[in-house]
Amino acid sequence: MELRSGRRLRRSPPPPPHGASSSRRGPGGGADLISALPDEMLLLVLVRLRCVRAAVQTSLLSRRWRDVWTGLTDLSFRYLEPATIEAVLGRLAAASTPVSTIDVRLHRRETAYHANLLLRAAARLSPREMVFIVPSSNMGGVVGMIELPCFNRTASIELDTQRLHVHVGPPPAGEFTLLERLSLSGNNIDLSGLRNCCPRLSMLSVTSESSITLPPDNAYPALESLFLTGEIFGLDSLLHCCQLLRVLSVTYLYSQQLTLGPAGEFLALEKLSLDGNIVNLGDILKRYPRLRVLSATFRGVEPCSIEAALLSLEGAVALGLVLSLIGIHIQRSGGGHTTSMPIDSSPFCAGWRDYRHKRSSSLTSYTETSLPTCCASTMQPQS
Known part of the structure; x- marks a missing residue:
């Protein structure tokens, strides 16, 4: 009989007859x-x-x-020394053991050097699922670079380096042949070299405290879901050939203008979430004829631009678009006043204009977070 790993099942000899002596004894003297x-x-x-x-x-x-x-086949390492983890992974690689899952959580004190060492050891096993977490280091001024090696038989990778930089370059040999899900979290994440290496990638999630550099077009032809949070570079170029995209979520940081290219339609897109300095929302909506659900949070956008966007949304809602969230964050010079309010998904344009008129003499700062769309028929300030 064989195990799932392909190893022959090793059986022990049958137990001795009743009354016969046994060479295997438990701690109490009985048979083991x-x-x-x-x-x-x-x-x-x-x-x-x-x-x-x-x-x-x-x-x-x-x-x-x-x-x-x-x-x-399922390996979980919780806060062990890197040398111990490396020894175990090396032993399994030498034995050619097929591994389904590798889950590594390192101590806060570990450096990028140790993380890269273990990632290369894990890549030699290339498990079906890989989870690798490097907690934030207390060494504030130390900057490290994480290099993601090629996992040619892995379907899902989650890499969370928090404060460390992440670079995914072109693999020296082979591809991420079976990779379907890639989740990266860190600081200054560079995917520019990961081009034409992930033919099956259908879900990409990238969260960065600063910049995200995306690869050029034709990088992920099978991409269906894309989630980005950070200061994003190269989004328009990447989206140009993502015609299978069904879910898109984009959060821009640092007042970066959120635009989605001037040309082409996304015929498959059904769910869209935008958060940041949204520009020309009306033009964006025209590119998604099958869009069913929209979440939009405006940050640092001029009131007149918000009004134009809300008018476009009101027309889209009348045609069946579902608004799961509308958020408005406005910061004006002077500061000192913050107000939040719920709005309804139909008369919100009139309510927004009425509120601006009533508060125009004293409003210096307006912030709305997690704004539900079906809470009230008009805008009313909350004390």
């Missing part, structure tokens, strides 16, 4: 019934430990348990 189980049952015991270190240490129990842990 657990060690008499087949490998697959012992692996179930190791899985319940939920700790790779504890699973490896079972090799010390007896020769029967030695190397049984190398048959584990």
